[in-house]
Amino acid sequence: MKKLYIETLGCQMNKSDSERIAGILSDFGYVETTVEKEADLLIINTCSIRQLSADKAYSKLGVWGKWKKTRPELKIGICGCVAQQDKEKVRQRAPYVDLVFGTHNIYELPSLIKRIEEDEKVCSITTKPIVCNQNDFKIIRKDSVNAWIPIIEGCNNFCTYCVVPFTRGRERSRAPEEIIQEAKNIIKDGFKEITLLGQNVDSYGKDTNSPDITLANLLRELNKLDGEFRIRFVTSYPSDITDDLIDAVDECDKVCKYFHIPMQSGNSRILSEMNRRYTKEEYYTIVSKIRNRFANVAITSDFIAGFPGETEEEFIDTLKAIDELELDYSNTAAYSPRVFTKAGKMTDKFLSEEVKYERLERLNEKNREASLKSNEKFVGRILNVLVESKTIKDGKVVLNSRADNNKIVHFEDSSKNVGDFVNIKITKAQTWCLFGNPVD
Numbered sequence: 001m002k003k004l005y006i007e008t009l010g011c012q013m014n015k016s017d018s019e020r021i022a023g024i025l026s027d028f029g030y031v032e033t034t035v036e037k038e039a040d041l042l043i044i045n046t047c048s049i050r051q052l053s054a055d056k057a058y059s060k061l062g063v064w065g066k067w068k069k070t071r072p073e074l075k076i077g078i079c080g081c082v083a084q085q086d087k088e089k090v091r092q093r094a095p096y097v098d099l100v101f102g103t104h105n106i107y108e109l110p111s112l113i114k115r116i117e118e119d120e121k122v123c124s125i126t127t128k129p130i131v132c133n134q135n136d137f138k139i140i141r142k143d144s145v146n147a148w149i150p151i152i153e154g155c156n157n158f159c160t161y162c163v164v165p166f167t168r169g170r171e172r173s174r175a176p177e178e179i180i181q182e183a184k185n186i187i188k189d190g191f192k193e194i195t196l197l198g199q200n201v202d203s204y205g206k207d208t209n210s211p212d213i214t215l216a217n218l219l220r221e222l223n224k225l226d227g228e229f230r231i232r233f234v235t236s237y238p239s240d241i242t243d244d245l246i247d248a249v250d251e252c253d254k255v256c257k258y259f260h261i262p263m264q265s266g267n268s269r270i271l272s273e274m275n276r277r278y279t280k281e282e283y284y285t286i287v288s289k290i291r292n293r294f295a296n297v298a299i300t301s302d303f304i305a306g307f308p309g310e311t312e313e314e315f316i317d318t319l320k321a322i323d324e325l326e327l328d329y330s331n332t333a334a335y336s337p338r339v340f341t342k343a344g345k346m347t348d349k350f351l352s353e354e355v356k357y358e359r360l361e362r363l364n365e366k367n368r369e370a371s372l373k374s375n376e377k378f379v380g381r382i383l384n385v386l387v388e389s390k391t392i393k394d395g396k397v398v399l400n401s402r403a404d405n406n407k408i409v410h411f412e413d414s415s416k417n418v419g420d421f422v423n424i425k426i427t428k429a430q431t432w433c434l435f436g437n438p439v440d
């Protein structure tokens with residue numbers, strides 16, 4: 001038995017990839033461990049969305065490289081967006097690395113692993129994915145309640161700050177039959193939540209040129225499957241949220257009433273500089289359509305503070321948007337220049353680190369306020385939640401759950417278990433979570 005340790009940085013797509021890597025390697029006798037030092041094969045699955053994540057990957061390789069000096073039989077691998085972006089450069093910076101594979105090469109692992117076991121140094125990075133049925137490969141899922149299904153990979157949008165189209169390539173949708181089969185397997189295995197993943201999930205099907213292959217229709221098909229489970233989808237691109245998609249979410253009782261729709265900036269000039277294909281007003285229209293349709297819906301977003309050339313007034317538009325749209329929560333980040341991107345070349349417009357981080361701090365403060373305000377709205381309402389874990393606090397069993405609208409809800413009830421759906425009357429709100437009691 002050989003031990004495998006995978007460190008995963010970045011988004012849910014990377015986490016899902018790591019589950020697939022662990023599954024494939026299990027067929028070659030690798031069992032996952034959480035203890036780095038006891039592993040025979042160490043893999044870092046990297047993210048390059050911000051410089052900090054990329055630096056973290058190289059620093060981890062540096063530590064593992066030192067271990068290899070005393071344990072030459074130790075194998076080290078790197079995959080994900082940094083590997084895809086830096087290609088052979090990874091080997092220049094860390095020549096002791098045994099395996100470098102790109103975001104398109106995961107399903108090539110069966111042959112790659114054999115080669116590194118024969119002491120070959122391997123680098124496999126292609127710009128096109130290996131064509132295969134992903135259901136032919138084992139997946140070792142980390143969570144016992146939620147299971148991810150990547151339905152579309154890559155992105156065609158080329159937002160000027162984003163490296164994803166360069167690291168994940170152009171959009172490629174999986175065949176609906178393959179996704180439905182994976183969903184059936186997941187339900188059979190007892191999972192209670194399916195999250196459909198895509199960098200731009202509502203672009204699903206566009207690359208197939210078949211008008212019937214859409215996210216809306218996929219949700220309708222998945223909703224027909226038997227079993228007690230619910231469905232989510234992330235991440236949405238604002239102008240790709242069609243009326244048909246909103247109808248499908250409404251029609252399908254298993255689909256969560258939750259939308260994650262990155263706005264990135266509340267100012268139309270900055271949105272245009274970012275090459276986002278919508279104005280502030282168009283974003284407002286989408287949000288109001290969704291809010292008018294669903295009572296307990298939550299809408300979350302992402303924002304960047306300090307995009308090149310952003311003025312103080314333009315930044316204030318972002319703070320105003322969070323208030324006016326009553327956004328429930330937002331992920332926030334200071335602008336980080338990335339290689340290959342258009343914005344990364346706008347060096348004459350870069351703001352100082354001081355300005356960016358001061359704006360980020362104000363953005364975070366606004367986000368805290370917005371989250372508390374949103375949570376307070378739910379006090380007195382009943383939310384259907386799915387229990388994700390149990391903890392003991394002050395001698396009492398506390399169930400940690402997630403509502404249909406993605407709100408975190410804690411409650412006490414020793415008769416409930418992980419994987420149960422429960423109706424909870426919300427009694428108390430805090431900034432990041434809600435508390436309540438079960439009701440019939």
Ligand code: SF4
Nearest residue numbers: 155157158159162164
């Ligand atoms: S939509 Fe824009 S931000 Fe999102 S992955 Fe594509 S290029 Fe990046």
